[in-house]
Amino acid sequence: MASIPKKVAERLVSGIKKYQPILEAAKSRDVGEADTVTIIKDMFQDIFGYDKYSELTSEYAIRGTYCDLATKVNGRLQTLIEVKAIGLDLKDQHVKQAVDYAANQGVDWVLLTNGICWRVYHLTFSKPISSELVVNIDFTTLNIRSQHDLEMLYLWCKEGWQHSVLGEYHNQQQALSRFFVGAMLQTDDVLKIIRRELHRISPDVRIDIEQIKDVLLNEVIKREVIEGEKADEARKKIAKAASKSLRTTATKNGSNVESL
Secondary structure (H helix, E strand, O other): OOOOOHHHHHHHHHHHHHHHHHHHHHHHHOOOHHHHHHHHHHHHHHOOOOOOOOOEEOOOEEOOEEOOEEEEEOOEEEEEEEEOOOOOOOOHHHHHHHHHHHHHHOOOEEEEEOOOEEEEEEEEOOOOOEEEEEEEEEHHHOOOOOHHHHHHHHOOOHHHHHOOHHHHHHHHHHHOOHHHHHHHHOOHHHHHHHHHHHHHHOOOOOOOHHHHHHHHHHHHOOHHHHOOHHHHHHHHHHHHHHHHHHHHHHHHHHHHHHHO
């Protein structure tokens, strides 16, 4: 993740100190959704660096549907924000309507929050459209001395957005997901490496790639990791990346031949 600029880090620390007691007091009073929205607006300005008058809008809150707020920078819609009352436990179903509307608008990110819990979802424009929980934090437990906590907040700061850190974080999480690793273990390149290492240990035993793959699929990798939409999506991404790499290599080799 990109390093946090000093001024932004100072703003994050100051914001945590300021809003943790505000949120605790609001929760003890069990304030409603409207008052929670007011707090969220202030947090977006004081912590995340958005101008709450020009870059935070409620124009997408139509008769209480779709979403409560949205970030809009340089006239471009960035994130839809669904706000719930501070005392309400958040559930994935609370964000469904905002996700549906975001998909119609071509927006990749939706934020669900009650001020204390902050959940960031990424949309995948497949059939059907799906959403994936990428970030989930409790603001009241953040530690100003924790670099990790500050980095989590920086993900959806205006400055972080301008440097695409949220997208990069999501890509990293996907690359380290059990579905992606499970799919990677099934590729021919990895299977060949495993066969080579097994042969080094048992040089007199003949082992082919299909035998190794069969053991991985039936005895090593959990079924839930290799089956389902997320597993299919991981395999497609790996295949696409491999195909792109081959095309790049072929193009490079063709250029080298032409230069001779």
